Amino acid sequence: MNTVSLLLSAFILSITGLFVFIWSLRKRLFDPSAAAAHVIFSHGEIGIGEEPAATKAQQTSLARHGQDPDQPIPALPAEQRTAQERDLLQRVEEDRSSAFVVFLFLSCAVVWLIVASLAGLTSSIKLHQPDFLVQQAWLTFGRLRTIHLNAVAYGWAPMAALGIALWLLPRLLKTPLVGGKAAIIGCMLWTAGLIAGLGCIAAGLNDGMEWLEIPWQVDLLLVAGGALIGLPLVYTLQARTVDHLYVSIWYMGAALFWFPILFLIANLSAVHIGVEQATMNWWFGHNVLGLFYTPMALASVYYFLPKIIGRPIQSYNLSLLGFWTLAFFYGQVGGHHLVGGPVPGWLITLSVVQSVMMLVPVVAFSINQHMTMRGHFGKLVYSPTLRFIVLGGMMYTLSSIQGTVEALRSVNTVTHFTHFTVAHAHLGLYGFFTMVMFGAIYFVMPRVMSWEWPYPGLIAAHFWLVVTGFSMYFIGLSIGGWLQGRAMLDASRPFIESVIVTMPYLQSRSLGGAIMTLGHLVFAVHFAAMALRYGPARTGAALIHTRRLPAAIAGA
Numbered sequence: 001m002n003t004v005s006l007l008l009s010a011f012i013l014s015i016t017g018l019f020v021f022i023w024s025l026r027k028r029l030f031d032p033s034a035a036a037a038h039v040i041f042s043h044g045e046i047g048i049g050e051e052p053a054a055t056k057a058q059q060t061s062l063a064r065h066g067q068d069p070d071q072p073i074p075a076l077p078a079e080q081r082t083a084q085e086r087d088l089l090q091r092v093e094e095d096r097s098s099a100f101v102v103f104l105f106l107s108c109a110v111v112w113l114i115v116a117s118l119a120g121l122t123s124s125i126k127l128h129q130p131d132f133l134v135q136q137a138w139l140t141f142g143r144l145r146t147i148h149l150n151a152v153a154y155g156w157a158p159m160a161a162l163g164i165a166l167w168l169l170p171r172l173l174k175t176p177l178v179g180g181k182a183a184i185i186g187c188m189l190w191t192a193g194l195i196a197g198l199g200c201i202a203a204g205l206n207d208g209m210e211w212l213e214i215p216w217q218v219d220l221l222l223v224a225g226g227a228l229i230g231l232p233l234v235y236t237l238q239a240r241t242v243d244h245l246y247v248s249i250w251y252m253g254a255a256l257f258w259f260p261i262l263f264l265i266a267n268l269s270a271v272h273i274g275v276e277q278a279t280m281n282w283w284f285g286h287n288v289l290g291l292f293y294t295p296m297a298l299a300s301v302y303y304f305l306p307k308i309i310g311r312p313i314q315s316y317n318l319s320l321l322g323f324w325t326l327a328f329f330y331g332q333v334g335g336h337h338l339v340g341g342p343v344p345g346w347l348i349t350l351s352v353v354q355s356v357m358m359l360v361p362v363v364a365f366s367i368n369q370h371m372t373m374r375g376h377f378g379k380l381v382y383s384p385t386l387r388f389i390v391l392g393g394m395m396y397t398l399s400s401i402q403g404t405v406e407a408l409r410s411v412n413t414v415t416h417f418t419h420f421t422v423a424h425a426h427l428g429l430y431g432f433f434t435m436v437m438f439g440a441i442y443f444v445m446p447r448v449m450s451w452e453w454p455y456p457g458l459i460a461a462h463f464w465l466v467v468t469g470f471s472m473y474f475i476g477l478s479i480g481g482w483l484q485g486r487a488m489l490d491a492s493r494p495f496i497e498s499v500i501v502t503m504p505y506l507q508s509r510s511l512g513g514a515i516m517t518l519g520h521l522v523f524a525v526h527f528a529a530m531a532l533r534y535g536p537a538r539t540g541a542a543l544i545h546t547r548r549l550p551a552a553i554a555g556a
Contacts, residue, residue, distance in 0.1 A: 037312035037319075039246050040172065040303060042087035050307045090174065095447045097176035098167050101183050101232075103448050103531070105163030106441060108191055110527050112155025117517040119148035124513045128506045138202035146201050146213050153211060153288070154194050154222065157429065159187075160437040161296035162229055165252045167444050168303055169233060172249050173240035179232035186228030193221025209277065211285040216267045223263065230256050247319040251299035254327065258291040275342055279335070286334025289428055294396075295326070297436040298365065301393050304443055305372060308386045309379060314371035318364045325361040329354050336407035339416060348409075355407035362400040369393045382543040384459045388439030391467070395431030402427065414489065419502060419509075420481025423474050430470060438462070438523070445530060446542075453542035454535030458526040460544045462519050469515030472508050480505025 038046065123145040125132050133139045162183075170177045197214035200206060206213035214222070233256055237249075266272075266284035306313050313319060335343070335351025373390065380387050402424055406415055415421055442459065446452050453459060480502040487498035529535050 036244055036246070037306070037316040039242060039244050040248075040307060041312070042091070046310060046312065050310070091171065094170035094174070094176055095167070098170050098180065099448045101177070101180045101187075102163050102167045102444065104184060104187055105159050105166065106445070106448075106527075107531070108187065109156050109159035109163060109437075110524050112151050112159060112194075113520055114524050116148050116151035116156055117513075117520045119144050119151060121510065121513045121517050123148055124506070124510045128503055128510065137204065143202055143204065146206065147198050149211070150194070150198060150201065150213060152429070154190075154197070154214070157293055157433065157437075158190075160441065161255075161293065161433075164300055164437065164440045164444060165256075165296060166232060167448070168248060168252070168299065169236045172242075172246050172303070173236055174242050175236060175239045177232055178235035178239050182228045182231040186225040186231075188225070189221050189228065190225030193218055193225060196221065209281045211288065212266055212281065219263070219267050223260070226260060226263070230260070246303075247316070247323060248299035248303045250323055251295040251302070254323070255292045255295035255299075258295075259288065262287050262291065278341065279338065279343055279347070282334040282337040283332070284334075286337070287331065289425075290326070290330040290333060293429065293433045295323075297392065297396070297433045298322070300436050300440045301369070301389055304385055304389055304440055305369065305393075308383055308389075308443070309373070309376040311372060311376065313368055314374075315368055318368040322361040322364040322368070325357070325364070329357040329360065333358065333403075333407070336412060337416075337421075339409055339412045352407050352409065355404050358400055359404055362397055365393070366397040384453075384456075384463070384542065384544060385439040385443040387463060387544075388435050388442065392432050392435030392439065395427060395435060399424065399428040399432050414485035415481060416485070417488070418481040418485040419477045419505070420485060423477035423481060426470075426477075427474055431474070435466075438466075441527075442542075445527070449530060449533075451530060451533055452538045452540070453526065454529055454538060455526060456542040456544050458522055459542060462523045462526070465519030465522060466516050469512045469517075469519060472512030473516065474512075476505040476508030476512060480509075 122133060122139070123141055126141045126144070130141070137143070166177065166180075166183060193214075197218045200215050200218060201213055205215055207215055233253060237253075262284055266280060272280040302313060302319060331354070332347070332350050333355050335347050336355055338351075339348055369390070380390060405411055406421075406424060415424075442453070483501045483505075484498050487493055487501050488495070
């Protein structure tokens with residue numbers, strides 16, 4: 001394809017997208033007014049944050065926290081109180097309709113998180129102790145690291161994201177979930193396919209492309225399962241009782257539309273060969289991050305953050321701008337992984353340009369999050385969900401800006417084929433996506449189980465373990481990767497020096513990974529305790545650092 005054809009195709013695509021945007025506005029599906037940001041709230045909820053299982057005394061104290069304690073909270077008129085009670089009863093019914101299927105998805109997600117963590121930690125140790133666990137072929141680095149990647153990419157990440165999405169759908173569309181049985185069957189097929197796929201990788205059978213190692217024959221199970229999991233979105237959309245589709249629905253709907261296309265095209269057998277195969281590989285590898293995991297996480301942030309602080313997002317227009325610019329600018333970002341490779345120059349240039357243009361949706365989201373949280377940052381002290389989600393949102397900003405800088409040829413020349421790229425990938429998929437999912441799960445599970453988290457102290461322990469471990473992991477790999485790249489570019493230095501210089505940083509990676517894994521085990525044990533209803537039967541929300549809060553909160 002020549003440059004003229006490329007530019008013409010991009011122009012036609014942009015014009016088509018513009019017409020779709022105008023059509024959605026005329027149909028009021030995309031309402032840019034501030035009132036559109038209020039649709040996630042029931043009568044009288046604005047000004048009072050939602051914390052699962054919180055008593056009325058707690059809700060009142062939480063609303064006052066960080067504000068003038070002498071300022072009275074106005075009572076609702078009788079008519080609005082009736083409407084609020086009706087809305088709350090409807091919400092209970094919506095949560096009940098999705099409870100079992102969401103619990104199934106989140107349980108699978110936690111199991112795959114532990115499997116992936118143990119495989120990742122073991123493969124990390126092998127980088128500086130290559131003789132560690134080499135008695136079996138499936139325990140070698142090449143297979144175990146691939147098991148780790150696929151357990152994250154097709155186990156923990158999609159199971160957590162889809163579980164949260166299935167819980168959000170009824171709430172956002174204000175109707176019970178439709179098609180839950182199809183999602184359950186889909187979850188079983190997906191899990192069976194992932195088990196079979198990891199088994200093939202352990203046995204040495206894989207397709208040889210990063211993110212696409214599972215044999216295409218096994219992928220058929222994932223395709224069938226994914227199709228069934230997507231049906232509740234279609235059915236519940238048809239049964240919706242709301243006129244306006246909140247921005248979270250657009251993010252989730254687009255993600256569930258984009259992923260099957262990406263996965264199908266990437267797994268077409270014997271179609272992509274040679275250089276084209278490498279190009280397709282990174283087209284998929286980057287787009288599955290930016291067009292599936294990222295929209296699902298952003299959908300969660302745009303719902304949970306306003307709900308917890310009791311305030312609509314600052315600018316609904318910015319949320320729409322972020323959605324459309326993500327859709328328009330992300331498609332060819334993955335090409336910057338091929339800088340210096342035998343691919344057309346225009347493809348690399350297009351990728352670099354789109355990587356830089358990704359600053360638009362990132363800045364839009366970052367400003368929106370900060371302005372929405374303004375005056376409410378004190379609530380990070382006690383709210384587990386808010387703490388994880390706000391941190392995750394900040395990591396999205398950092399990860400995206402770093403990705404833009406890393407796409408520049410001058411920087412990419414140093415960082416390519418080094419541990420710096422590994423650190424960047426984890427900043428996005430762990431620092432951003434996984435942190436948001438942790439926060440969402442802490443909010444959702446009390447609604448799913450009708451039971452509060454039994455040990456709030458374990459939530460705080462989980463947070464500080466994963467934050468400390470990930471900080472060591474990311475900083476160590478970033479420094480080590482940069483030194484590694486500089487050493488490889490120095491023709492006067494033997495290659496082995498680029499390996500030796502990374503050793504202290506690889507050890508810090510393993511130490512950080514061990515701390516992260518410990519945090520995941522704490523999370524999994526707490527999740528299991530809640531699922532089994534083991535531990536003290538608590539009343540009120542699982543708030544942390546209660547000694548710093550008003551008496552009505554701390555005493556509940």
